[in-house]
Amino acid sequence: MRGDLLNRAVELSPWMVELRRDFHRFPELAFQEFRTSAKVAEILKSLDIPFETGMAETGVVARLGGAGPSVALRADMDALPLTECEGREYRSTVEGVMHACGHDAHTAILLGVARLLSGMELPGPIVLIFQPAEEVAGGGAAVVRSGVLERNEVKAVFGLHVTVPMEVGTIGVNREKCCASVDNFQAVIRGKKAHGAYPHLGRDAVVMAGQALVQLQSLVSREIDPLEGAVVTVGSVHGGTAPNIIADEVVMEGTVRSYLPEQRGYLTDRVKEITTSVASAGGGSAEVTVRRGSPAVVNDPAMAEMVLSVGRDFLGFDSAAFLDCPTMGGEDFSYLSEAVPGAFFRLGSGNEERGIVHPAHTSDFDVDEGCLPVGAAMMAELALRWHEEGRGRG
Known part of the structure; x- marks a missing residue:
């Protein structure tokens, strides 16, 4: 030296x-x-x-x-x-x-x-x-x-x-x-608007988003080796126009962090799968866009x-x-x-x-x-x- x-x-x-x-x-x-x-x-x-x-x-x-x-x-x-x-x-x-x-x-x-x-x-x-x-x-x-x-x-x-x-x-x-690697996602969940007094006439995008959010929070804890480390965070949820109207659209945004390339791809794929399947089960649809960031x-x-x-x-x-x-x-x-x-x-x-x-x-x-x-x-x-x-x- x-x-x-x-x-x-x-x-x-x-x-x-x-x-x-x-x-x-x-x-x-x-x-x-x-x-x-x-x-x-x-x-x-x-x-x-x-x-x-x-x-x-x-x-x-x-x-x-x-x-x-x-x-x-x-x-x-x-x-x-x-x-x-x-x-x-x-x-x-x-x-x-x-x-x-x-x-x-x-x-x-x-x-x-x-x-x-x-x-x-x-x-x-x-x-x-x-x-x-x-x-x-x-x-x-x-x-x-x-x-x-x-x-x-x-x-x-x-x-x-x-x-x-x-x-x-x-x-x-x-x-x-x-x-960690950094990938951000945006999920646009679409349902059908209706009056809050008649929910059976609509398809509630807020409910679909809530169910998807809960499932996403178990993604890491139940599908990733606990010794490896990863994070899925939903940091933004926006939807609805009035307290008495069934929302026809909710936008969720979040981030996915991991250390291994195979985990990175798996997690972003699963974010898409979970969100779209939950929306489909609720009678709606979802479009998920992943913005790939740094490895x-x-x-x-x-x-x-x-x-x-x-x-x-x-x-x-x-x-x-x-x-x-x-x-x-x-x-x-x-x-x-x-x-x-x-x-x-x-x-x-x-x-x-x-x-x-x-x-x-x-x-x-x-x-x-x-x-x-x-x-x-x-x-x-x-x-x-x-x-x-x-x-x-x-």
Whole structure:
């Protein structure tokens, strides 16, 4: 391990904090990251690092080192449609848009990596991917479709995410299963309208929807191995026009989460089967549309071991650990780690003493910026170590 890498990252901390706060003040939604990508390009140019803009529409890709197989490091850049709470020095200047998931920090970290590695004699090529549109589960797929992995002979990819429930100065990584696949569905259940006083003249879409909802809630508990883990949630039900009218249409929307590809297909098929059969039995019909989202993130075990090893080298044995459980949250890093082996880890960014405890996707979200040098040093060392262990020659 380069003993001074973390120290150098700490020295860069004020610069990374300034960058992170700049990105935070000027957040941009998915595929609208024009200012962010321009700022990234400006910094890469100042470091004499070759780069391309327009990757996956609004992304940026940079390459350090010569020709041959490379390892990629990925950061996402987009913000969320939220209004930030008042009182912060670096509060968002864009009303209704906020970096509420830490992508401003991710971008600053990867630029920190660029600065750490620029001018170093590298053991092999390293690709930096500044990805747009993670929040809409389209950016990762767009990166893969762009051909950037093939053009750069990318053989492995690392990514991270700031994590407030973990204290700053710690990291965690899953051995294999990390994040769930995400599929959303909409079920339109149709019956026949009638007056509530004469229900026998109608076909009640509300009753059909209620029966379907109850059956869907037993889908995981009775049809999926309890040791594997999956979720089917109905989060929205809308129907009816008046208290005394039998509804002729109800719209249900929900999400399906799982870790295994075979479970993913099975569950979405069963959502369709259950809903349509219940509606048919009630004298109605149902149309179910599944909007397929990001696949599951499953870490390469050897790469996860490398993350743990680097974390313990930098932070100490007790500050880096394998995580006991994966999350049912989604993360479109999965598109990259399906294309090549990958590892995605959690970067502790919480600080209870400073009140940095609020979860992502809320208006109070923030990170302890002490995580920035840790993230930059970790990512830089992972790329260097991947080459030094001969992974690119395999």
